[in-house]
Amino acid sequence: MLRPVRVRQVSAGLAVAAAVAGLLSLALSLDTTRFxxxxxxxxxxxxxxxxxVLGEGGFSLDTLAWAGPTVLAVVLLGxxxxxxxxxxxxxxxxxWGAAAQQLAAGATGLLAGVTGVVVVFGVSDVSAYRVGEGVVTRWGPAPLALAIAxxxxxxxTLTARRGSATVLATIGAGEAS
Amino acid sequence: MTGPSAPWSPSPQAFPQPAPQGFHPPAPPFPTSGGPVAWAGGVAPPPLPGPPRAPVDVGAVLRLVAGALLVAAGLLVAIACTLTVFEIENDFGDPPFEATAWSDSGERYPTPVRWGIPMAAVAVVLLVGGVLVVVSRWSARVRGAAAAMAAAAAGGALAVGWMVGDYVADLDATLRENGSAVEGFPEVLRTGGGTVLLQIALWTALAAVVPLVLAPVLDAARARAALGGVR
Structure with a gap:
């Protein structure tokens, strides 16, 4: 069983890991469509x-950016x-524990929101194969990285304020009774 | 030489003594029908103070404000789910392309972008967070969970509002660019009520964060003041 101090150290590690995964998603793609x-x-x-939109002759009428909210989430996680x-x-x-929990919760909301929007957009992109035979869309790794983050x-968030040390003995309790 | 000392200071009874705090002299007897009623001239006596009023719990008020703002933001997002996100009109005589949170005219891809899924999730979290924050005004036990839920809800609203707003703005900019660059490309994007409500909800949810952060700070200040009063 971990002591509360150790649990909060684990929470700090989890926040850093989430920030790294969020940063990683900035370098990855949402999907790739081949015509x-x-x-x-x-x-x-x-x-x-x-x-x-990258690629040979890459052009798309609509674009979806997730860099802004993801960077904000990374800052909150830091x-x-x-x-x-x-x-x-x-x-x-x-x-400090309360502040850490609320910052991590805000980052959780941001990352979950980004993941949700990115996924519904990607699902629409991937359905492009139904337009005709010459279109194939594959998911990129960014949605997975965002979900992990x-x-x-x-x-x-859940571990930032987990538990407090149990009182094992009270000095003078025997004398009082 | 001994003898009676000079009366250099008056005896305690010589001057009227101030009454101790909280002490009020008894009111003079009210004249009865036994004698003529006569109103004394001069200043009327001050009204008797009531029992001391408890100071306003500002932290509790701020929690109520934050909860109300979160619930309002949740309702706005829920309404936005049912409205048009954007509409693209053209001069070719074709019906306009209309995208709602759940469907579109079918011109983009077979499966529309269902913005409504993350929007509905955010609306639910905002409503639950708002209710929890309001409940935390009376129950200190749920304060931590309520604050975390509210922060997550505000984060979700920010992410969805930001991305959908950016998407619509970028599409509008692209259409304008194409319209100015290519002759005969008269497409105009109209931002729908859903996008507008989503932006209002975003700022409402962010506004709720301010009282939510201030409430525990003021609680701590109040507790310190109470401790100082005890000492």
Whole structure:
């Protein structure tokens, strides 16, 4: 069984891991669509975090960016990690533990919201194969990285104020009774 | 030489003594029908103070405000789910392309972008968070969970509102760019009520964070003041 101090150190680690996963999603793609004509690849469209569309002749009328809210979530997670480390100096969570929990919760909401929007957009993109035979869309790794970041941030939220040390003995209790 | 000392200071009875705090002299007897009623001239006596009023619990008021703002934001997002997100009109005589939170005219891809799924989830979390924050005004036990839920709800509203707003704004900019670059490309995007309500909900949810952060700070200040009063 972990001591409360150790649990808050774990919370700080989870917040850092979530921030790393969130940062990673900024370097990954949402999906890649390939357009073929008579077996020959004509165009490749890859969606990235800034909303840009990459690839040979890559053009898309609509774009979806997730860099802004993800960067904000990473900043909040950094704050949550610092708060959790400061809260780990004693067995009681105190105000630093509360601050760490709320920052991590805000980051969880941000990452979950980003994941939800990215997924519903990607589902629409992937359905492009039904337009005709020459279109194939594959999921990129960014939604997975965002989902992992959201889960880690949630774990950091749940552990930021977990437990306080049990009182094992009270000095003078025997004399009083 | 001994003898009676000079009366250099008056005796305690010589001057009227101030009454101790909280002490009020008894009121003069009310004249009865036995004698003529005469109103004394001069200033009327001050009214008797009532029992001391408890100071306003500002932290509790702030929690109620934060909860109300979160519930309002949740309702706005829920309404936004039922409205048009955007509409693209053209001069070709075709019906306009309309995208709601759950469907579109079918011009983009076979499966529409269902913005309504994350929007509905955010609406639920905002409503639950708002109710929890209101309940935490009376129950200190749920304060931690309520604050965390509210922070998560505000984060979710921010993410969804930000991304959907950006998507619509970027699409509008692209259509304008194409319209100015290519002759005969007269497509105009109209932002729908759903997007507008979502932006209002975003700022309402963010506004709820301010009283939510201030409430525990004021609680701590109040507790310190109470401790100081005891000492």
């Amino acid at each position: 073929f004509y008579e077996g020959e690849e004509l165009e490749v469209v890859t969606r990235i975090a800034s909303g840009e 704050g949550a990690a610092v708060g959790a480390v400061l809260a780990a100096r004693s067995d009681r969570p105190g105000p 959201a889960v880690l941030a949630l774990a950091a």
